[in-house]
Amino acid sequence: MDQIRAGIVVTGTEVLTARIVDRNGPWLSERLRELGFDVVHITICRDRPEDIRAQLEFMHSQGVELVCTTGGLGPTADDLTATIVGEFCEREMYLDEPTLEKIREIIANFTRRMNWDTEALDAGSRKQAVVPRGADILGPAGTAPGLVVRPPEGSDKPIVFVLPGPPGELQAIWNEAIETETFKALQDRTVVFEEQMIRMIGVPESDIAKTLREFDEAEGLGDLEITTCLRKGEMEILVSHRPEDRAKRESLIAAFNAQYSGAIFSQSAETVDEQIVRLLDGRTIALAESCTGGLLAQRLTVPAGASKYFQGSAVTYTNAAKARVLSVPESELEEFGAVSPQVAKSMAEGALDVFQADFAVSITGIAGPDGGSKEKPVGTVEFYAVTADGRNRALSLVLPGRRQDVQERAATVALHLLRSLVSE
Amino acid sequence: MDQIRAGIVVTGTEVLTARIVDRNGPWLSERLRELGFDVVHITICRDRPEDIRAQLEFMHSQGVELVCTTGGLGPTADDLTATIVGEFCEREMYLDEPTLEKIREIIANFTRRMNWDTEALDAGSRKQAVVPRGADILGPAGTAPGLVVRPPEGSDKPIVFVLPGPPGELQAIWNEAIETETFKALQDRTVVFEEQMIRMIGVPESDIAKTLREFDEAEGLGDLEITTCLRKGEMEILVSHRPEDRAKRESLIAAFNAQYSGAIFSQSAETVDEQIVRLLDGRTIALAESCTGGLLAQRLTVPAGASKYFQGSAVTYTNAAKARVLSVPESELEEFGAVSPQVAKSMAEGALDVFQADFAVSITGIAGPDGGSKEKPVGTVEFYAVTADGRNRALSLVLPGRRQDVQERAATVALHLLRSLVSE
Incomplete structure (x- = not known):
């Protein structure tokens, strides 16, 4: 038995022209892999009918049996995906009255206190309720219903999931999509790989x-x-x-x-971020950041429930801020400079004290592109990790890459330094 | 005269399987648009020869005249892009000695102090120096040279830019690629659109x-x-x-x-972030963040030179941190709760004081998914912006969406609140 081939068609001029970052392709790719599908191609195009059509035909030519489209289900005229998928699957389009009623209700709840043009809104609702005959209708979670569209009997064209562009709406109706009979019949024929x-x-x-x-x-x-x-x-x-x-x-x-x-x-799917949270086991951390500008704090507060272990971060970008917020001695800043082992140590100790945490780690460096010197080139970063009971680790590195690379790598290095203390 | 059609082929199992976010597709799309190309399709596949080949053929079938590939130029056996593009463009592969020497030199500089296996490294270098006959060789900026590969004379196949996966390396050799005679001849035939x-x-x-x-x-x-x-x-x-x-x-x-x-x-390409930086005109800002966990600080320190206007951010996730770092009165935290207009005001005033800034803005809210109540549902966020000369703005909102959406929207709202004060 082989894995069934799947493809993802991301539509949206704003994605193709790089004005928004696509979060749906990666999310769908992971879900499909977990369900035992071999995701072969992800394709991105504008909201242009001929381009969407070409990508669907390409997926078909590659033996793909399941295509997920995202985007193009909005109320505006350039949102065309449902119609094009209907054509591709040779299904007539019709206005589904129950779906229209659902959308009207959602819109009414949402706009009760707004002064929006209701005529414009209703034209949009009617457009969104036009769906291919015979499709399963999913949600809607926002105002755009998702669809599971089958090809005609006997055709080797793929089944198409037509999903909305906003990631929250897409994810909210995903379980409905994979619980349809159409999907289950497909999934029965595939094989789930193990991975490590x-x-x-x-x-x-x-x-x-x-x-x-x-x-x-x-x-x-x-x-x-x-x-x-x-x-x-x-x-x-x-x-x-x-x-x-x-x-x-x-x-x-x-x-x-x-x-x-x-x-x-x-040796599991666990990241260093997750390891630290697990190893902390109720103990708390605080940060003192300079060149990472809040990036490490942001990373540690992505998970829900971060308040259980995260006390806070002092993002001190200037010397004055390091002195006032973290009590770094002015003399150290003058003598050794803001990017020095001495200042890194004082920053971490300051964070430990001001946030009353069990662990603290500091990052101070030169992310670039300016600010480097012969002694301290761009990429120079000083780290210091310390515990409330006085254990500590210091580290000096010159990290490669551009500003964003230096910031990201510095945040990762700080986590590994912290982990070495937390796991002791 | 029409715009010339272009396409982008992103290769890499780690991108297709969502383990890294592709930054090259969006970057290349913007560059190509600026140069007058109509980017029609972006496609992503694993490092599998048949999939890469299928995507190149798809681009050809769609009338694309310029394809940029990214990734698959590394030293390992699964890095195959150069060979496949060579085949596609009907070019024989050969070991380019000058390129091999360049790569060896780069590796020698890099590994002087490392204890790495030099035999393994040299096998990789030799692999990376094998290129299609007649191609322009770009860089390398890392260890992987880029390529500009022409199809055979008289063929209507596209020209292919073969570019490395690491964004820093790709961007470093881009200018070399667009200065080749091959590219210039193509660009002469396209038309640059205006946009607003x-x-x-x-x-x-x-x-x-x-x-x-x-x-x-x-x-x-x-x-x-x-x-x-x-x-x-x-x-x-x-x-x-x-x-x-x-x-x-x-x-x-x-x-x-x-x-x-x-x-x-x-009404220009200027974002609210950029407007604030421009309007500050030498004045400084500080932040007090809670539910955004450093996201706004991170956003304001993306640009190089952020130290000119950014003093810092107190990311105070707990009540104790708000009290100690920002001097929020314990009585306010008890009486009104951490998510209240009163605490938002005290946080902003605390940040103004501790960072000695000209402007400060605070964000305190419930990003979810837990922590909501009937009175303060998930998405409730309080904002307060204040200036050193006493002007201020307060705002209470219930933002829609999931945790990350609430965090991102809250950061945006805070910037608009700040902008209204900075532009006065």
Whole structure:
């Protein structure tokens, strides 16, 4: 049995022209993989009928049996996806009265206190209630219903999920889509791969390539699918395979463990962020940030429930702020400069004190592109981590890359430094 | 004269499987648009030869004359893009000795102090120096050279830019790519569109659709291309057109100005972030953040040179942190709760004082998914902006969406509140 091939068609001029970042393609790709589909192609185009049509035909030509489209379900005239998918699946379009009533009700609730043009709104609602004959109608969570559209009987065209563009609306109706009979019949024919992720720091990609070559020569990699990915200074290796190849995967992971035991920090899907939260186990952290400008605080407050462990961050961009908020001595700032081991230490100790936390970590550096010197080039970053009971770690690095890379890598390094203290 | 069609092929299993966010597709799309190309399709696939080949053939079938590929130029065996593009363009592959020497030199500089396996590294370098005959060789900025590959004489296949995956490396060699004779000959045949962006807040998409319909009925939209995009609570409208349709665009923009004068805050490409930086004109700002967890600080420190206007942010996630860092009275926290107009005011005043800034804005709210109540549902956010000379603005909102949406919209609202004070 093979995996069923799937594709994702992201429509929207604002996505193609880079005015918004597509969050739907990645989200759908993960969901489809979990459900046992081989996502082969993700394609992005404007809200132009001929381009959307071409992408649907391309998916068909590639043996894709399930396509998810996102976007183009809004109330405006350039939102055309439902009509084009209807044509592609050879389904007549009709105004679905129950759907229209649902949309009108949602709009009425939403606009009760607004002074919006109701005639314009109702034209939009009518447009959104026009759907292909025979489709399953999902939601709507916003005002745009999703659709599950089947091709005509006997056709080898794909089934199409027509999903709205706003990620919240799309995600809200996803479970409805995968509970339809149409989807379930498809899913029964696919096979869910097993996978394991290992994460390490400080190992170059070429070493990993060599280890893989050597393993292949000695034992053979067989049908294992291996992806290596370097991001924000960490190396991720994902090994996925059919259930029957489990022993092969375990053998490869053992080889990695033998060679890189010091560098591997995670052998599950767990990120360093998640490890820290787990290891904290009720204890609290505080941050003192300079060149990362709040990025590390933002990262640690992405999860719901962050208030259980996160006290706060003092984002002190200027010398004056470091002195006033974190009590960094003016003399240190003058003598050693804001980017120095001494100031990093005082910042972390200041954060520990002012936020009354169990752990604190500081970051002070030169993210660039300006501000570098011969002694302290762009990318120079000083870190200091400290605990309420006096344990500590210091680190000085010159990180490669542009401003955003330096900021992202510095945040990751600070987390690894913090982790080494939290896990003791 | 028409615009020349372009396409972008993003390769990489880590992108397709959503382990990293693609930054190259959007970046290239903007650059190509600026240069007068009509970017029609962006496609993403794994590092699988048959999938990359299928996408190149799809681009060809769609009349695309320039394809940019990104990724798949690394030292490992699954990095295959150069070879596949060579095949597609019917070019023989060869080891380019000068390129190999360049890569060796770069690697030697990089690994001088590292204890890495040099044999593994050199196998990688040799692989990266194998390129299609006749191609222009770009860089390398990292270790992977970029390529400009022409199809055989007389073929209607596209020209292919083969670019590396790391955004910093790709961007570093871009100018070399567009300065090749091959590219210049193509660019001479295309036409650069003019465009204008207007941005507004508080107007629903359906109103915009109605305004556009009415304008079309009255004067005709002609060949104007109009994209509307709602993001983080702001509405963006981009109007683009051939140079000869300028009067039509000006007439449409005038119609928007007549109808939405109060809601429009920008008629150029300038974002609210950029407006604030410009309007500050040397004056400084500080933040007091709670539910946004450093997101607004991070946003304001994205630009290089942020230290000119940004003093810092107190990310105070707990009541204790609000009291200690921002001097919020404990009595207010007890009586009104952390999410209250009173606490928002004290937070902003505390930030103004501790960071010694000219302006401060505070955000305290319930991002969810937990923590809501009947009186203060999830999405409730209190804002307060204040100046050193005592002017101020307060705002209470219930923002829609999930945790991340609430955080992003709250950051945007805070910037608009700040802008109203800074522009006075």
